[in-house]
Amino acid sequence: MRTHSSDLLLTAIAPVVWGSTYIVTTQFLPNFSPMTVAMLRALPAGLLLLAIVRQLPTGIWWRRIFVLGALNISIFLSMLFVAAYRLPGGVAATVAAVQPLFAVFLASALLASPLRPLSILAALVGIGGVALLVLTPRAGLDAVGVAAGLTAAASMAVGNILTRKWQPPVSLLTFTAWQLTAGGILLVPVVLIFAPTIPAPTVTNLFGLVWLGLIGAALTYVLWFRGIARLESAVVSPLLFISPLTAVLLGWMFLDQTLSPIQIAGIVFVIGSIWLSQRPAR
Template sequence: MRTNASDLLLTAIAPAVWGSTYIVATEFLPNFSPMTVAMLRALPAGLLLLSIVRRFPTGVWWLRSFVLGALNISIFLSMLFVAVYRLPGGVAATVAAVQPLFAVFLASVLLASPVRPLSILAALVGIGGVALLVLTPHAALDTVGVAAGLTGAVSMAVGNILTRKWQPPVSLLTFTAWQLTAGGILLVPVVLMFEPAIPAPTITNLFGLVWLGLIGSALTYVLWFRGIARLESAVVSPLLFLSPLIAVLLGWLILNQTLSSLQIFGVGLVIGSIWLSQRPAR
């Protein structure tokens, strides 16, 4: 199956933008709790899209929307922000980088897709590249943070596979609105019962929330789900390696963090893993 270059590039925009999540969360939202940020990222974006499409699920799609909303939005985003706030950004990104490897095997179970040795090799090369990029001698490990990162990676892998398996009878915009809204709704009781009160937002906080919600969710999830529907899982999942790559580059450009020779080599491995995953199956 030949990969369409325009579909690949549009899909790649999503993980590239998601690479800004760490720097936005830590620099613009330092006093917010992880679940609160996850809810504020998903629910307003979902309600905005829902107000545009003005269409609700019917029949079995109520259940499927909440299942996919939980996997792709609620669990994934909440665990992502737990990892972001508890781990250095590089360590959190490295843990999340195992998602493509999970996706290879899950696709074989849920979609009956063959397990391509090239896909496994690409995922392992990508993980190695991310590790070189972000695991420095000063990187600290936190058990809860690592567990949260792994949980989020597995949740998104399952959600992506089911998204491809359950082709919706509606437009991509509507499908994205359902998932973001359902995922945000599921987080509301968690935030109300277990999280501290939301602090009074400053201009900086509002900028961070708008970026994460409108650009980092409403726009990017539309592009991501579009790619999942049009491309093979083995092709889409390795694009997630762009997130830690962009995170490190933003740290270099904005926070004046330096790149060592090993990190530069890691950049090459990440790019190489993405290229390797796009090679057509024979």
């Protein structure tokens, strides 16, 4: 139980940090394109870790790493930032909150994991809680932003399942370095085509990029992939509900946003969904 609890807490650090993505993106990188931010978040962090581990994939792992890099890094991050730039407040987090529900069915199909009704209930409760948190009367919806958020959720759900299915014969740090580097490389031609001009970074921009890259990518992906390898998908995926919870709390603390009674109820729902997801199967 102690090992499980420590694994759970370490894994939960990742979505807590990811919850800061929206406020950092909008406040520190307002003039950057979503694809540029995604590439600058992944590639430098991946190359830094690759320089540390000094090991490249071999054989079938070249193909697998680029598949995982596309799903977990390239598609997920680029679509996440498109949603963050186009959707107000934490609406992007609401759309991405369907990821745990995707993961429940994908784990059953790809990993032959039992389809637990409690896991489905936990995912639905979490989605409802996130909706109460961020879908305020002032929240607007952008079709492209919503589509991007759903794409990010689906991409990460598939990537997480395949990450658990394809356990690599290397250390966790090496595995993370490979995925971040591959995902960043795949984003380079996209940036060159759609956003060839990168603004000259200010000190504020550099702080945002360092936070998103070193802390929000290099550190958190190591912790996240560690959790995926050690814990069941139905246990790990609901932890993502912590991200919108963190985003709302950061907005309350630093952007003078207020928490209504409905939003407080949403917090209770999110915490309840995480608790439900951790209940042992009968």
